[in-house]
Amino acid sequence: MATAPAISKEQAEAIYSRGLEGIIAGETNICSVEQGGLFYRGYEIHDLAQHATFEEVAFLLLEGHKPSAAELTRFKHEVVAERPLPPFVRAFIESSGGWLASGRAVPMDVLRSAVSLLGHTDPDAQDNSPAANLRKSKRLLAKIPTIIGHMQNVIDGRSIIGAELGGDPSLSHAANLLYLMTGHKPDAEATKVIDVSLTLYAEHDFNASTFTSRVIAGTLSDMHGAVAGGVAALKGPLHGGANEAAMEMLKEIREFVDAGKGSVNDFMQNAFATKRKLMGFGHRVYKNGDHRAPILGKLGRAVAQKKGKDFLRWFDIGDEVEKIMLRDKKIHPNVDFPCGMTYYTLGIPVPQYTPIFVAARVTGWCAHIMEQHANNRIIRPLSKYTGEPLRKWGT
Ligand SMILES: CC(C)(COP(=O)(O)OP(=O)(O)OC[C@H]1O[C@@H](n2cnc3c(N)ncnc32)[C@H](O)[C@@H]1OP(=O)(O)O)[C@@H](O)C(=O)NCCC(=O)NCCS
Incomplete structure (x- = not known):
């Protein structure tokens, strides 16, 4: 026997959120991602x-x-x-x-x-x-x-x-x-x-x-x-691929500066003007900073310090990019930003x-x-239809 849907069409439409932003889509006891802290099983x-x-x-x-x-x-x-x-x-x-x-x-x-x-x-x-x-x-x-x-x-x-x-x-x-x-x-x-x-x-x-x-x-x-x-x-570069994309972007910035084309700030203002996304920045949940980023950044910088000036420069440029992002866009780095520089310093291919x-x-x-x-229940959300209204195929 068919049962009534858990929520009505009207209720579903009222809670619709693009990209499921802010929607709780299931339960888990594995991890909790909060602005106040990141916890694995507590x-x-x-x-x-x-x-x-x-x-x-x-x-x-x-x-x-x-x-x-x-x-x-x-x-x-x-x-x-x-x-x-x-x-x-x-x-x-x-x-x-x-x-x-x-x-x-x-x-x-x-x-x-x-x-x-x-x-x-x-x-x-x-x-x-x-x-x-x-x-x-x-x-x-x-x-x-x-x-x-x-x-x-x-x-x-x-x-x-x-x-x-x-x-x-x-x-x-x-x-x-x-x-x-x-x-x-x-x-x-x-x-x-x-x-x-x-x-x-x-x-x-x-x-x-x-x-x-x-x-x-x-x-x-x-x-x-x-x-x-x-x-x-x-x-995808909006998810895990961002650690590679962040390093490629830093290389681009360093080349731009070293070629005398302008400063880090010039590069950034140009990126803002063209609505280019800066890789390794922003997060769906952490709007005030990613707990993981400073942990990795500190370790990476320590390795760079031992390896010498050339490696340290990535972190100095990175710091400048972070400051400008925060000053002009109020957007913090996520873990992928320091990860790029850190893995690069360790000599890992991008x-x-x-x-x-x-x-x-x-x-x-x-x-x-x-x-x-x-504890399975099939995951099958609804969609909001935005296509053509009813029309006829046959004559
Ligand atoms: C991670 C990400 C997909 C989160 O997306 P989201 O929660 O949907 O946030 P939005 O894309 O709606 O961003 C909100 C605003 O901030 C801007 N923004 C977010 N991240 C940005 C970034 N990295 N560079 C420039 N602008 C950014 C958006 O353009 C948007 O501006 P608008 O309101 O003027 O259009 C997004 O921040 C992003 O694309 N970051 C770069 C990729 C990345 O580092 N991914 C790894 C995540 S751990």
């Missing part, structure tokens, strides 16, 4: 960035509580064991060099396809039970850095590093990611900066990519499909910034997919 982001490793944060998000020492050891072993890629996924990455070199595909595209292919070989692919979903989450968490590393090796034309073991099992998640990409074991500071950036990027409630993953999971589709959808949504965001956010996506499957 733990505040500064506390986590300072005291937790990314592995601990991943456990918190996926298994639901702060791990004991024994639980953390077990979790790390499980994840390290899952790092290698199935040979056919590795072969796919090796075959992607031409697409990447031609520019027709970018690393986010290859990563999205590789995530999808991982589903074909996952023994739990079609099983949406909580236990199977948790196993798949750990495999995705483990394998995404391996995909990124193998891809960078292909781009750089070197043989694949750590193919058999998915890197070096003695290294942490963050250190192994850098090792897989370069073949060099990073120092403690670089490892710490990447580790903290992964923690900051791990989760952010109903952001566009997580919402995408939940919509897909809400049809009772599978985890790999929902994560592949998340990757596609994250790629097209890998958003894939590294994926390496972190996969924990949030998987936690949300599990939460959606555990």
Whole structure:
């Protein structure tokens, strides 16, 4: 028997909001994004960035509580064991060099396809039970850095590093990611900066990519499909792609200034006059500043300070851009702004910034997919029809 809709058409029209701004679209106990603070399962982001490793944060998000020492050891072993890629996924990455070199595909595209292919070989692919979903989450968490590393090796034309073991099992998640990409074991500071950036990027409630993953999971589709959808949504420059776009914009500003074409302020005023969006600024929820941005900015600046003047200049230009944005537009930087400069200072190639965001956010996506499957209701909003009125096709 059909039941009456939960809200009437008139009520729905009254609460309509473009881009779902200000609309609560579901419940979650994973994360709370507020102007006053960012919390993962009740733990505040500064506390986590300072005291937790990314592995601990991943456990918190996926298994639901702060791990004991024994639980953390077990979790790390499980994840390290899952790092290698199935040979056919590795072969796919090796075959992607031409697409990447031609520019027709970018690393986010290859990563999205590789995530999808991982589903074909996952023994739990079609099983949406909580236990199977948790196993798949750990495999995705483990394998995404391996995909990124193998891809960078292909781009750089070197043989694949750590193919058999998915890197070096003695290294942490963050250190192994850098090792897989370069073949060099990073120092403690670089490892710490990447580790903290992964923690900051791990989760952010109903952001566009997580919402995408939940919509897909809400049809009772599978985890790999929902994560592949998340990757596609994250790629856009209005979302995760902003960390790459922010760095490209900073390069443009520096070139503009160094070529004697004008000052940072001249560049900015021109951007304002042409209604150009400044990448790495603004946020749908944080209108008075993103809690994550100063944490990463401080770490990045400290690395730049050691590397020398040339690196420090990115942060000086960045500070000037921030001041002008705040003075003229009252818009604060989001985490992607310092991320661009920080990853650049660490020597990470720009097209890998958003894939590294994926390496972190996969924990949030998987936690949300599990939460959606555990208490599912299909996500199917209404639309406001603005098309033609009734007309006749036949004569
Ligand atoms: C993140 C973002 C999509 C949020 O969008 P939103 O909540 O819908 O806010 P709006 O796009 O409606 O912006 C409100 C106003 O601020 C302006 N604005 C917002 N972000 C801006 C930016 N980065 N540069 C210049 N102007 C910006 C808009 O043009 C708009 O001005 P208007 O009212 O005169 O038209 C938006 O700030 C943006 O595009 N930022 C750049 C991309 C980015 O850094 N994304 C990463 C987010 S973590």
